[in-house]
Amino acid sequence: MSNTDLNVNRKSGWQRINIFKVNSIAPSLVIVFILMCAIFGGINPQFLSFVNFKTIISGLSVYGMMAVGLSFVVLTGNFDVSVGSVVGICSIVMAMMFNIEGVKIPIAVIILAGIALGAFVGAINGFLITVVGINSVITTLGTLAILRGVALLLANKPALINDKFYVSLGRGFIAKTIPYSFVYLIVIFVIAYLLLRFTKFGRNVYQVGSNSNAARLAGIPVKRTQFLTFVVAGITCGISAFLMTSQAAFAQGEFGTGFEFTILTIVVLGGISLAGGRGTLIGVAAGLLIINSIANGLTMIDVPVFWREAFNGIILIAAILIDSIRVRRRELLKA
Amino acid sequence: MDGKVLEKKKTSFRLTDTLILLIALIALVLIFSLIRREFFSYDNISTMLKNMVITGVLALGLTPLMIARGLDISFGASISFSGVLMAYLYNLGIGLPYCLIVGVAAAVLVGFLNGLLIEKFDLIPIILTLGMMSILSALALVMSEGRSLSMLTDQLYYFATRTFLKIPISLFVLIIFIIVFWFILTFTKTGRTIYIIGANPKVATLSGIKVQKVRILLYTFMGLVTGIASIVMVAMTGVGNPLAGAKMALPVLSAVVLGGISLAGGAGSVWGTVIGVLIVSVIFNGLSVLNVPSYFIQVFQGLALILIVSLYEVRNQRAARR
Numbered sequence: 001m002s003n004t005d006l007n008v009n010r011k012s013g014w015q016r017i018n019i020f021k022v023n024s025i026a027p028s029l030v031i032v033f034i035l036m037c038a039i040f041g042g043i044n045p046q047f048l049s050f051v052n053f054k055t056i057i058s059g060l061s062v063y064g065m066m067a068v069g070l071s072f073v074v075l076t077g078n079f080d081v082s083v084g085s086v087v088g089i090c091s092i093v094m095a096m097m098f099n100i101e102g103v104k105i106p107i108a109v110i111i112l113a114g115i116a117l118g119a120f121v122g123a124i125n126g127f128l129i130t131v132v133g134i135n136s137v138i139t140t141l142g143t144l145a146i147l148r149g150v151a152l153l154l155a156n157k158p159a160l161i162n163d164k165f166y167v168s169l170g171r172g173f174i175a176k177t178i179p180y181s182f183v184y185l186i187v188i189f190v191i192a193y194l195l196l197r198f199t200k201f202g203r204n205v206y207q208v209g210s211n212s213n214a215a216r217l218a219g220i221p222v223k224r225t226q227f228l229t230f231v232v233a234g235i236t237c238g239i240s241a242f243l244m245t246s247q248a249a250f251a252q253g254e255f256g257t258g259f260e261f262t263i264l265t266i267v268v269l270g271g272i273s274l275a276g277g278r279g280t281l282i283g284v285a286a287g288l289l290i291i292n293s294i295a296n297g298l299t300m301i302d303v304p305v306f307w308r309e310a311f312n313g314i315i316l317i318a319a320i321l322i323d324s325i326r327v328r329r330r331e332l333l334k335a
Numbered sequence: 336m337d338g339k340v341l342e343k344k345k346t347s348f349r350l351t352d353t354l355i356l357l358i359a360l361i362a363l364v365l366i367f368s369l370i371r372r373e374f375f376s377y378d379n380i381s382t383m384l385k386n387m388v389i390t391g392v393l394a395l396g397l398t399p400l401m402i403a404r405g406l407d408i409s410f411g412a413s414i415s416f417s418g419v420l421m422a423y424l425y426n427l428g429i430g431l432p433y434c435l436i437v438g439v440a441a442a443v444l445v446g447f448l449n450g451l452l453i454e455k456f457d458l459i460p461i462i463l464t465l466g467m468m469s470i471l472s473a474l475a476l477v478m479s480e481g482r483s484l485s486m487l488t489d490q491l492y493y494f495a496t497r498t499f500l501k502i503p504i505s506l507f508v509l510i511i512f513i514i515v516f517w518f519i520l521t522f523t524k525t526g527r528t529i530y531i532i533g534a535n536p537k538v539a540t541l542s543g544i545k546v547q548k549v550r551i552l553l554y555t556f557m558g559l560v561t562g563i564a565s566i567v568m569v570a571m572t573g574v575g576n577p578l579a580g581a582k583m584a585l586p587v588l589s590a591v592v593l594g595g596i597s598l599a600g601g602a603g604s605v606w607g608t609v610i611g612v613l614i615v616s617v618i619f620n621g622l623s624v625l626n627v628p629s630y631f632i633q634v635f636q637g638l639a640l641i642l643i644v645s646l647y648e649v650r651n652q653r654a655a656r657r
Binding site: 079128132133134135137138139141142143144145146147148149150152153261264268274304306307308309310311312313314316317320321324325327328 | 452456457458459461462463465466467468469470471472473474476477481584585588592598599628630631632633634635636637638640641644645648649652
């Protein structure tokens with residue numbers, strides 16, 4: 001564990017990319033994943049079948065994109081609990097744009113509008129948190145309620161989407177094996193990874209998260225960086241909303257309820273420290289795979305639905321306990 | 336009134352704060368009663384106050400905890416869980432007092448566990464209690480199989496419906512809590528310890544206060560308060576509902592924050608919280624009397640929370656600049 005003393009500046013650059021060195025939690029996550037596959041596969045061999053693998057892969061995208069966005073926010077030491085509601089409102093607005101009487105809006109415009117709405121909501125969150133200076137949890141708790149309320153008001157009935165092309169964007173497969181949605185997820189992961197690792201913005205995110213005072217003294221625009229992370233989270237929510245609506249072919253006000261919890265679990269399990277400034281998207285990808293496979297596996301071995309929820313809570317608590325122990329060990333190593 | 340023991344400057348500062356809130360409360364009551372006569376009727380007011388008991392008790396429990404920089408959002412799920420547990424045991428034929436004791440004990444245990452994990456592992460309170468929330472609500476659903484378990488007893492019915500001097504009996508629970516918390520926070524050494532921890536935990540540690548211990552105690556106390564709120568909930572509804580507390584977090588947090596407690600800790604008072612709870616209840620009840628759809632009320636609550644905190648924040652920043 002000697003590499004826990006990770007210096008972001010020193011490590012950035014192509015030659016430094018090494019999955020097992022960059023994030024010390026990744027190897028343990030891989031072990032957990034293999035163990036899990038063994039257990040679920042042992043109880044129900046169907047779990048390891050190719051069909052089920054395809055199910056897991058196509059289920060990753062909505063959560064995965066949001067987890068990427070939230071990772072940016074958590075890396076700067078903030079939280080966003082409104083992500084589920086942002087997805088809800090973006091979904092319903094996009095679906096409503098399909099249903100305007102007598103007007104046919106191009107699909108690209110609708111998708112862009114949905115993403116822009118997400119970015120706008122993220123900007124509002126960011127404004128309240130950085131400029132007004134309210135605690136991020138309280139702010140996003142407020143926007144969570146507001147956006148959900150508005151989404152439910154807009155959607156007094158499910159808004160159907162009758163557009164074959166739009167639906168195929170979410171449900172289609174490449175060569176009948178790789179879902180389009182998985183491709184989008186990979187693209188977003190790669191973009192976000194490059195953004196965090198090779199741009200000034202990415203480095204600022206880490207610096208602000210590990211020590212915002214030092215970052216300010218070093219001339220890093222702390223508030224602007226934090227603001228932008230919320231916008232990034234909003235954008236990923238918008239994209240998730242696009243994917244959800246196109247996969248479901250309709251939208252309703254409840255879309256995204258309770259997502260914030262799962263997303264937070266993925267991010268924390270993936271090794272993004274809640275103290276900010278530590279963790280990489282590779283860990284998040286592993287966390288995402290584990291959480292989704294667990295959800296899938298528990299269904300496969302017929303665990304009742306309520307127990308599955310309890311399981312999620314236990315995983316979250318275990319993840320933050322591990323995070324805390326890691327932080328403490330790092331401090332011991334420093335001292 | 337509330338800060339006599341603290342230094343003079345602070346007292347006047349906080350008093351004006353409470354006064355502003357009081358004026359806002361009176362203005363709200365006036366507006367609602369002008370729009371709708373029914374608002375100011377005995378029936379409506381007593382219903383409102385009865386519904387306020389649970390929010391109020393929880394907000395009071397959160398007050399010292401948040402002053403000492405802790406936070407607990409698992410109380411809603413804890414209420415559901417304890418309620419279901421009590422009803423479950425009651426349906427097994429166990430005597431009422433034992434059911435209530437077990438239910439409260441479960442809530443206390445949850446509070447203690449929250450405190451222990453948060454303090455010993457130095458966790459972020461909101462995240463841990465979020466996890467606890469999901470576990471508890473899932474357990475409540477497992478135990479009740481997703482249904483409401485009925486728990487109709489004469490004693491609880493009496494407690495929920497009778498009035499004394501035209502005041503609902505359940506309201507006395509809240510009044511007792513207000514007096515106890517006010518006394519502890521203003522006149523005892525424990526109260527001052529809590530304020531010191533909130534103002535600066537490091538200084539508190541250096542001056543020999545066992546910060547962790549006090550906070551664990553406060554979390555446990557929050558558990559106790561939650562258990563009692565759960566009894567009130569079961570008494571009022573007559574069922575152990577696994578979703579009873581699902582939407583409690585926002586109104587309670589709004590009330591507490593409205594009453595002047597900041598997440599940064601160290602500030603706040605019992606009277607501020609009481610007025611905060613009253614304002615939240617008046618808004619909720621007033622909008623219901625005006626037949627506003629419940630989604631609007633949710634939007635309104637969120638807006639109110641953000642608006643209030645922004646105002647406090649802007650004013651604090653201005654004060655800091657001076």
